[in-house]
Amino acid sequence: MAGKEVKFGAISLIVAISLVLTACSSGNNGQTSSAAGASSSPGASTAAGASSGAELTKITQVTNWFAQPEHGGQYAALAKGYYKDAGLDMTIQPGGPGVSATQIVASGQAEFGMGQADEILLARQNGIPLVAVAAIFQKNPQGVMFHKGKLKDLSELNGHKMYVGSGSAFWEYLKKAYKLDQVQEMKYTGSLANFVAEPDSATQIYVTSEPYTMQQQGVDVDYFLNYDLGYKQYGNILFTTEDYLKKHPDIVKAYVEASVKGWNYYKDNSDEINKVLQETNPDLKLEAMAYGAKAEEPLIFGGDAETNGVGFMSKDIWEGLQKQLVDLGILKKAEPIDDVYTNEFLPVK
Template sequence: MRLRTCLISCLLSLCTGAHALAADKVVFLTSWYAQAEHGGFYQAVATGIYKKYGLDVTIRMGGPQVNGMQILSSGQADFLMGYDLQTLKSVETGVPVTTVAASFQSELQGMMTHDDVKSLADLKSRTVLVSTSGRVTWWPWLKARYKLDDAQSRVYTFNLQPFFADPRSAQQAYASSEVFSANKAGVKNRFFLFADDGYPPYGTTIVTMQKTVKDKPELVARFVKASMEGWKSYLENPAPGNALIKKDNPNMQDDQLAWGVEKLKEYRMINGGDAATQGIGTMSDARWQKTRDFMVGAGLLKADADWKKAYTTQFVKDLRVMP
């Protein structure tokens, strides 16, 4: 009997050990080519944080021709780097997705102007370069706030030459991207972050299927916690994450990565706002309602859309990954 008990105990021990080693495979799809704005996720891979939480994470890069929502909803990815307006619109159209965490407390989107512009109110006398996607996201907000007109807008094709050539122009930009390129080209500029003027969306969110939240809440919780710990680690020492970023995106240079990290810190994207007191990744009902109200007011979302399905705070309300 004693021998039998010992054998059973050994078998259970072996099974438990094997289970602990069998990490859950997860595919995370980013929104663009690898860059500092994705650093926390790469850091969690590079430093073994995901592994610590029993996750085997593959990061798949997005890009201009990648339909992230389609890939997520078809089951080819488990999590998506999302954007609040896109997620709200997807829910309105019947795509059952939901946001489970916000890496950034605000969007990095803003306006790059020539250095004679003192505020966004000065845009009334400027030509504004707006991308196709910008026309159904931030442009309606900016127009309404500063009484701008569609007639003064032109198409932004992600080429900076029109901005360089026209001193009366302004264009959409990320502080970590277009501003960096303009500085390298020696073009003096100023940058205005829309969030500083009240643009409400979160940035670099984690989106998954509502079914995943229902069926695998423990997996979602582990991925969210590990990712937020990855962001905290990235701010402390980005070198491990940056090495993987450059491996995925060889065009990314050290100086741009350093600039990107500097801007994440300068604008306190990760550890500012509510994250300063509630922890990295946090979200609130009030902020989501502000985004919903802006979209409804701008005609971007139907008033009867079930917008509360577009997010859940269950994975971040008690997370407490403090900066």
């Protein structure tokens, strides 16, 4: 999908440093609310559930891109009333170019955000105390796409072009792990035109999107998932701040449980919710969303989620990612990993 370089989870060093230097602002354009007009202030009331007659707690979550299947469960929870049932007046604010969920949540303009695991670690290093409360993707959908039959191993990319966002943490890892010292790095712009015209090139992608685009254009491709190449990080992390979590654990729990319920609904009812996504983002095509929903299913519901449920996070995965970023010099030091994430608010399976 054109423009996905902005959301491509691996955050650049420049962006990481600027997180604490840049003041953030965000309008309400494109926001979707489950109970417009509720008068409670953000986080002011206890999430007690609509059935109790209590006033709904007004909260906002910022996603990491425009509405699409990677956000299907969040929009399912909104459309089916799960947030409202949990006592929440939810507004979903779509991400997009120039929208930083970490900055918006850190500033208090939203209570919850969505991002990648490495973004959480980098934000914390730069003084933004975010905490991951659920990982929607057990395997991050980031990958490297190439023309079919051209690569059997990523090391064979030496001597060829790779379209990639500058400073991407996943790429720094792959270069070191696969000794990619002879790759011609080209700026990723979101367009696949150069990749299509150059059969020996490769490009960063989301496996839920770009392979479908190539399929529609009659271009035979294959891809490696970054997770399977060794850069094991969670995708579409739901996060809040340490301060909000400590002050409003009941709201955090209500939010996480409703979100997980939404993802379980989306798994079997993606065709229904994709129409909701299309209303929010008219550029989406139902056929492309159907492809994305199918492609992402094993990445969300497989792995540890099979046993522990959607959103579960492993200490080994978090520690492994942190060590990789320290080894690369992207992180200065390793902090106690238990401060970075918690499974406390996930529903008991």
